[in-house]
Amino acid sequence: MNGLFSGALVFDPHLPWLLIAGLAGLAAVLVVYALWRGLPGWPLRGAAALVLLIALANPSLQEEDRAPLSDIVIAVVDRTASQSVGTRTAQADAALAALRAEVAALPNTELRVVTVPDAPGDGGSQVMAALAEALAQEPRARVAGAVILSDGQVHDLDLAPQMPAPLHLLLTGAAKDWDRRLIVKNAPAFAIIGEPVTLTLRIEDxxxxxxxxxxxxxxxxxxxxxxxxxxxxxxxxxxxxxxTLPHGGQNILQFQVTVREGELTDRNNASVTAINGVRDRLRVLLVSGEPHAGERVWRNLLKSDPSVDLVHFTILRPPEKQDGIPVEELSLIAFPTRELFVEKIDEFDLIIFDRYRLRGILPTAYLENVRDYVRRGGTVLVAAGPEFGTADSLWRSPLAEILPVETTSRVLEGGFRPKLTPLGERHPVTQGLDALAPEAGWGRWFRQIEISARPAGQVVMEGAQGKPLLVLAREGEGRVAVLASDHAWLWGRGYEGGGPQLEMLRRLAHWMLKEPELEEETLVAEPGEGAIRVIRRTLSETPPGPAELTRPDGSVASLDLPQVGPGHYQAEVAAPGVGLYRVTQGDLETVVAIGPPAPKEFEETIASGEKLAPLVAATRGGVLRIEAGMPDLRAVAEGRVAAGRGWIGLIPRGAYVTQDIRVAALLPGWAWLVLAAALMLAAWLREGRLVRRRA
Structure with missing residues (x-):
């Protein structure tokens, strides 16, 4: 690097500038006075005063040894997802290679290359942020220009920096490109099961x-x-x-527009929308037999849940009371049996019989309606008491056809602690309930009705003498559960530490309502941060085989599922791509969407310079298509147009760094004094000679 020299006149005054200015004013007054008196030496007197003032200002000659600095050109290369369609990546690579060669041929010029990847969290193309960061790392006085290689679809225009030099856009893509896009509007995150929700779709070319x-x-x-x-x-x-959502939990809706020949990309032809199905209100009909300690616990438990709409009726007269009063006149409020068990029975999500016995209030035809209601998809929970083994038990009614148990009419008295069966440790209704027990274990119950499970029944809890305590079963399209004890209320009261009565009832109700997460045989895929968690639950003691994962690009991978608990198998697999992943294992299949429903990078795929045109025009730069050829680089003066047909301009900055400074006095101090004295002597001689001549 060759050195440059530059000289300048600097001042280092011996007195403050204010005092020098005062002396200059005084000298000017004296010179004017001499002129007024007609003294012929006044110019010489003024010159002597000026010399003294200059001497006080102490002028010096400063010389700098400067080293020139190279100009800097910033190239911002867009490497986001939209740049991968068509031949844009190849165009950008070729343009960058040509730009490197052009800059290398310029004297004293360097190229800085910044790459812009996809922004996290579907942030799109953050080109302006990358440009601002690159400018912050370089002295602005050295920046000769900036070149953006992109499709022009940037998403952070509000972060555009103030440019000290021309900004140019080299546009990828082709003028003949076209694309079709699917847009899903106003898709809710939640919707009520069974009620239609309206989505708005739009297809744009x-x-x-x-x-x-x-x-x-x-x-x-x-x-x-x-x-x-x-x-x-x-x-x-x-x-x-x-x-209309078919089930609770996550519902995956996939929309796909058929891809046509010549489309730029198919990434925006599909949209995946996940809507969580929720129930507006869980309508429960609770029919209680004779009053007992657990009745209020059942009622309080259900009423405490704001999502439960409870209808509760209690039969107040015990069966042994005979007073001649007709049965239909016993209710404090008329029992609308026909309305509940004939006209509106299908409106209930769950019917609970709590220690109910046959008393002639519900005719056999109504109980047959309950049986048929279950087979059509309804659910019934029987909380049994001592009456379950008597002659007027529900087990001796038409409901016996759907109940998964048989009774021996024996009542087991004495303290016992409920516990999970091996099947219950794997069943989603009871799995993990033992982890909610206090340190001493669940509180004891003191009464159980002896029952035996039918082949279709699933015994998930056992009690006294290892007898079945909670039995679940499927019947037709519906589900049935029998709890063979009326002492579950002891858990609700916290006796001996209590137990998870609320959680057990919640799971039981959701299992009966066929919530997907509580199905016995389930395959679930949950999205994570760049990964998918695959969960397999089964009641089988035999481990399931590997699952098959189909990625959005169509590639298939085998996925082993290690066991993490009884009947619980789980694995996590990386999911770097955005789109729909499909997981299958045997007859089970599930899908999960990774990433946003419509990635921002593919909302606008046609290359265009419209967004960046105002920023480029403000710096007198240009927007040129790469397909028309790589433009030449030219040097232009600051403030001039910096782009034209087939060329873009850079401003030579001429920046330098000072390596050495030398300062030397313009004249030594004695020389100033001699010069001032000579001028004053000349003035005295001139004025003295003139006086003698007049004499």
Whole structure:
């Protein structure tokens, strides 16, 4: 690097500038006075005063040894997902290579390359943030220009920096590109099961769309990875789609527009929407027999849950009381048996019989309706007491056809602690309940009705003498549960530490309502941070085989599921790509969506310089397409137009660093004094000679 020299005149005054200014004013007054008196030496007197003032200012000659600095050109290369479509990556690589060669051919110029990856959290193309960061790392006085290699679809224009030099955009893509995009609007995160929710869909075409493909598109809709339904829909119009969720928990809705030949990408032809199905209100009918200590616990337990809509009736007269009063006149409030058990029975999600016995209030036809209600998909829970083994037991009614137990009419008295059976340790209704027990274990119960489970029954809890305590079963489309004790209320009262009565009832109700997370045989896939957690629950003692994972790109991988608990198998697998993942194992299948429903990078895929044009124009830069050829680099003066057809301009900055400074006095102090004295002597001689001549 060659050195440069530069000289400058500097002052280092012996007196403060204010005092020197005062002396200068005084000298000016004296010179004016001499001129007024007609003294012929006044110019010489003024010159002598000026010399003295300059001497007081102490002028010096400063010389700098400067080393020139190179100009810097910043290249911002967009490497986000939208740049991977078509030939954009190859275009950007070729343009960057040509830019490197052009800059290398310029004298005293360096190139800084900044790469912009996908922003985390679907942040899109953060090109302006990368440019601002690159500018912050360089002296602004050395920046000769900046070049962005991108499709122009940036998402952080509000972070654009103030440019000290021209900004140029080299646009990837082709002018003939076209693309079709699916948009899903106002998709809710939650929806009520059984009630329609309206989604708005829109299909848009962008770019140079072929005439024979414009106007109509094929749309397929699938729920939870099921068989898709295909419709022909118009392009460019909002479509209102009513959707009714089939089950609780997460419902995956997949929308797909058929890909046409010549489309830029199919990444925005599909959208995956996850909607959690929730129940508006859990309608429970609680029919209690004779009053007992556990009745209020049942009622308080159900009423404490704001999501439960409880209808409760209690039969107040014990069966042994004979007073001649007709049965239909015993209720404090008329018991609307026909309305509840004939007209509106299907409106209830759960019917609970708490120590109920046959008293003639519910005719056999009504109990047959309850039986048929279960087979149609309803649910019944029987909380049995001592009456369950008597002649007027529900077990001796039409409900016996759906109950999963048989009774021996024996009542077991004495303290016992309920415990989970090996099946109960694997069943989702009771799995992990023992972890909620206090240190001393669950509190004791003191009465149990001896029952035996039928082949269809699942014994998940046992009590006194190892007899079945809680038995679950499926009947037709519905489900039934029998709790063979009326002392569950002791847990609710906290006796001897109590037990998880509320959690057990919640799980039991949700299992009866067929919530997916409480199914006995389930395969669940949960999205995580760049990963998928696959959970397999089973009642079988034999470990399931490996699962099959199908990625969005169609590749398939085998996934082993190690056991993490009784009947609980789980594994986690990386999911770097955005889209729909499908997991299958035997007859079970589930899907999970990773990433946003519509990635921001593929909302606008047609390359365009419209967004960046105002920023580029403000610096007198240019927007040029790479497909038209790589532009030449030219040096332009600051403030001049910096782009034209086939070229872009850089401003030579001429920056330097000072290596050495030398300061030397313009004249030594004695020389100033001699010069001032000579001028004053000349003035005296001139004025003295003139006086003698006049004399």
């Amino acid at each position: 962008h770019g140079a769309v072929p005439a024979d493909l414009a106007g109509v598109a094929e749309l397929s809709i699938a729920v939870d990875g099921g068989e898709p339904q295909i419709y022909s829909v118009p392009v460019g119009e909002d479509l209102d789609l009513p959707v």
